[in-house]
Amino acid sequence: MDSPVSVTVGVPVYNEEELIRPNTLQLIAYLRERYDRVEIIIGSNGSTDGTVSLGEALADEIPEVRFFHLPNPGVGLAFRRFIEMARYERLVSMDMDLAVDLSFIDAAVRRLDSCDIVVGSKFSGSQKRSRFRRLGSEVFVGLASRILGIEFADFSIGAKAYRTSVVRRYASLISHGSSYVLDLVYYVHRDGGRAVQIPVACEDYRHSKFNLGREAIHKFANLARLWWRRHARVT
Numbered sequence: 001m002d003s004p005v006s007v008t009v010g011v012p013v014y015n016e017e018e019l020i021r022p023n024t025l026q027l028i029a030y031l032r033e034r035y036d037r038v039e040i041i042i043g044s045n046g047s048t049d050g051t052v053s054l055g056e057a058l059a060d061e062i063p064e065v066r067f068f069h070l071p072n073p074g075v076g077l078a079f080r081r082f083i084e085m086a087r088y089e090r091l092v093s094m095d096m097d098l099a100v101d102l103s104f105i106d107a108a109v110r111r112l113d114s115c116d117i118v119v120g121s122k123f124s125g126s127q128k129r130s131r132f133r134r135l136g137s138e139v140f141v142g143l144a145s146r147i148l149g150i151e152f153a154d155f156s157i158g159a160k161a162y163r164t165s166v167v168r169r170y171a172s173l174i175s176h177g178s179s180y181v182l183d184l185v186y187y188v189h190r191d192g193g194r195a196v197q198i199p200v201a202c203e204d205y206r207h208s209k210f211n212l213g214r215e216a217i218h219k220f221a222n223l224a225r226l227w228w229r230r231h232a233r234v235t
């Protein structure tokens with residue numbers, strides 16, 4: 001690994017007033033202990049609770065924390081902003097509930113020396129999630145790998161890591177919603193980039209901040225769009 005090591009962590013948030021402060025403090029302590037230069041970018045879309053004022057206060061208080069709030073919904077839009085804002089070449093995405101063990105960050109940062117995307121997979125690792133959500137993800141992953149010919153098993157937004165300069169190339173192509181992860185994995189893989197999968201430990205029993213019905217429609221519709229692009233050879 002080159003030295004010094006610099007890491008940007010992007011955390012999308014929607015109505016996270018309970019967790020934004022304690023979990024950001026936990027995250028910054030983890031990062032400061034390990035890396036020479038770090039930043040945490042927290043990005044909200046449409047939060048209506050105390051998230052925005054707490055996020056702004058964290059950014060005022062902690063030099064490595066940056067915060068933005070976008071009026072429009074769409075976690076993919078927040079991710080685009082992470083790509084634009086990131087100061088460092090290693091960009092790790094984590095959920096605000098820190099549902100995936102933080103050791104993913106360290107493992108991913110090391111892998112990013114030799115690849116473009118690191119997919120943290122709870123399917124090849126361990127997951128404590130409701131049976132309903134496990135099953136929903138399994139169906140989607142199975143279909144995505146058959147339709148797109150990619151062997152990755154987790155397209156959730158958390159616990160993914162990217163080389164910033166590589167994903168910047170695709171910023172204008174990615175979905176405005178949570179399907180941006182599948183988009184990036186697909187495009188980078190298609191264009192000969194290197195994506196690897198590593199197992200993660202995930203414990204997530206809280207209610208999703210997403211509308212799961214709308215999410216399912218969005219994800220399957222985007223999968224159909226990618227399938228069409230692949231077959232029509234659209235770039």
Ligand SMILES: Nc1nc2c(ncn2[C@@H]2O[C@H](COP(=O)(O)OP(=O)(O)OP(=O)(O)O)[C@@H](O)[C@H]2O)c(=O)[nH]1
Nearest residue numbers: 012013014043044045074075078095096156208209
């Ligand atoms: N910026 C932004 N963040 C969001 C939005 N919706 C959810 N989030 C954040 O995205 C992260 C993941 O949300 P969760 O509710 O934990 O997602 P989940 O349903 O557990 O996701 P899975 O891992 O796919 O099961 C959290 O940090 C949320 O606050 C959104 O519309 N915009």
Ligand SMILES: [Mg+2]
Nearest residue numbers: 095097099204
């Ligand atoms: Mg979660």
